[in-house]
Ligand code: NAD
């Protein structure tokens with residue numbers, strides 16, 4: 001049993017990782033500033049779990065972070081907190097530089113001070129795991145895959161800020177000997193994803209009977225991984241990963257965006273048929289493309305399979321997608337609560353969603 005400090009615990013992947021870590025008997029301290037993307041409602045399932053503690057804090061607050069490390073005698077830091085939405089980084093890059101780069105610098109500084117205060121097996125076992133993305137590698141053409149040895153070539157303000165934070169983590173290992181791990185993962189989907197991202201956004205546009213906005217021609221390709229598979233990979237990296245190493249995780253499920261939207265429509269036609277026999281596909285609308293839109297991402301995660309024993313438990317994207325749609329349909333109140341707060345850009349008409 002370890003004491004794990006999870007930054008960004010009230011967000012999508014962080015909360016799914018918290019769920020997994022608690023289920024394995026670890027103690028978890030969730031640390032989150034509760035920005036527009038982080039919500040206490042997301043932590044509701046764990047709030048009465050004796051192994052879980054929540055600290056409301058900003059990753060830029062080095063003092064509070066160091067105090068939290070000491071108070072809870074932390075063994076492992078799993079760093080998820082970030083500004084994570086590419087479209088938002090295009091319209092307002094400043095917050096991405098501040099949180100993703102300066103915030104990670106602040107955590108590294110506090111973690112180094114804490115690490116240096118430790119001794120013996122506690123010091124040997126300490127790990128700082130930084131959760132990153134495949135977007136740091138840039139974009140692929142029609143063939144090939146990213147791996148741990150692919151050179152960095154980030155294209156968006158988001159991916160550049162993530163690349164900057166990855167490089168800081170690398171330097172803190174090389175220069176100060178901080179025992180770090182970096183994981184680069186492809187597009188996640190699953191329960192509790194904030195409805196600004198493609199899959200939940202399309203679900204709520206569809207349920208309102210509004211256009212499904214596909215950027216460009218919908219030809220861009222993403223490699224989709226279920227968030228529970230990603231969470232398992234992160235835990236395996238903490239348990240068995242080698243200090244200073246990077247591990248890539250992918251879903252082995254490349255799909256064009258238009259294919260994802262069609263798959264969603266098929267599930268919704270079955271689970272929540274529209275009135276009068278209309279089909280959700282009729283709502284698909286091609287809109288102006290995202291500036292600098294990366295064409296294709298795909299991950300070769302054979303290193304994680306070989307060195308960590310990583311396996312995908314979701315055998316197909318379609319199985320995971322159906323389970324995800326079912327989760328959103330059964331948890332409409334969660335989506336309503338998290339999108340109804342000040343500062344949230346996406347807005348849905350919940351009376352239309354409820355009517356279906
Ligand atoms: P998210 O936007 O759902 O959650 C981010 C969380 O971080 C929120 O709870 C937010 O409140 C918190 N946060 C933001 N700024 C903070 C700050 N300054 N201090 C403390 N907390 C702060 O993001 P997500 O999709 O769960 O992504 C988590 C991590 O995984 C990110 O680092 C992201 O870059 C990475 N990642 C995401 C994906 C994906 O497909 N979503 C894929 C690969 C990697």
Ligand code: TDX
Nearest residue numbers: 084085086133186187196197198201213214215220257
């Ligand atoms: O309304 C939309 N229409 C559309 O066509 C939205 C929101 C997205 N898209 C397209 C853009 C992308 O090609 O769908 C694809 C997926 O978009 P997002 O869900 O915004 O994800 P992406 O930009 O690929 O980035 C995600 O994966 C990598 C996460 O948000 C990042 O945090 C992660 O690092």
